[in-house]
Amino acid sequence: MNNKISTLSRCLIGTTLTLTTLFSWSTSATLAQSMRNRENIIAERIATLQQSEKRWIEVDLSEQKLTAWEGSNKLYTLTVSTGKSATPTITGTFTVQSKHVSGRMRGPGYNVPSVPYIMYFSGGYAIHGAYWHNRFGTPVSHGCVNLRVSEAEKVFQWASVGTPVIVHR
Known part of the structure; x- marks a missing residue:
């Protein structure tokens, strides 16, 4: 056996x-x-x-930071809120799969209308704006990477479908 x-x-x-x-x-x-x-x-x-010279996004869960890169050039670093311990943000290498200026996000324990600047990178996991909290720097999400709305717009405008997203601790 x-x-x-x-x-x-x-x-x-x-x-x-x-x-x-x-x-x-x-x-x-x-x-x-x-x-x-x-x-x-x-x-x-x-x-x-x-x-490379490619644009790519790094999400550091331990620092609660998102960094936009072009090759080895760091363009900017933003404070995020990622998944809390009960609903952690996944780690790994991904790409932006789709972009939506606005959409409803729902799942167990949440149903949020008009979520701004959504960039899905793996299934229901996304980088997006969050207007419903101001706890950036603290893991509070259901697994997504939350940004202030103005910062989410900046990343949304800069990135395209296919942009690599690296999420790590």
């Missing part, structure tokens, strides 16, 4: 963590290695972008 499961794990790259969790094979060393691999991928992507 172990041989069949290990073969299955090799075939299902990306689901190994799920299988190990499901069957209680996971160790803290395995989880730590997975996190290091993810951090290495993010670091490599940042290094690649810095060697």
Whole structure:
């Protein structure tokens, strides 16, 4: 049985963590290695972008900052509010998938009309303006990256669909 499961794990790259969790094979060393691999991928992507002339967005969750870059040139850094511990902002490398000047955002525990300057980067995760709070610098969102409305407009006008978004701790 172990041989069949290990073969299955090799075939299902990306689901190994799920299988190990499901069957209680996971160790803290395995989880730590997975996190290091993810951090290495993010670091490599940042290094690649810095060697280019591309526009890209960096979101630093530990600092609650969004930085707009052109290659290795830092254009500006803004204070954001990202996901609270119960609804964290995902980390990884993404791209702006779609842009909307305004839209309704809803989910468990929230239903907000007229959210300004939305840039979706992964599923329901987005960078957008927030007119309903002034707690920037503190994680308070349901997973999105909140900016002051005027700053969200600035990023929205600067970025385009396809702009890389790097979110890390």
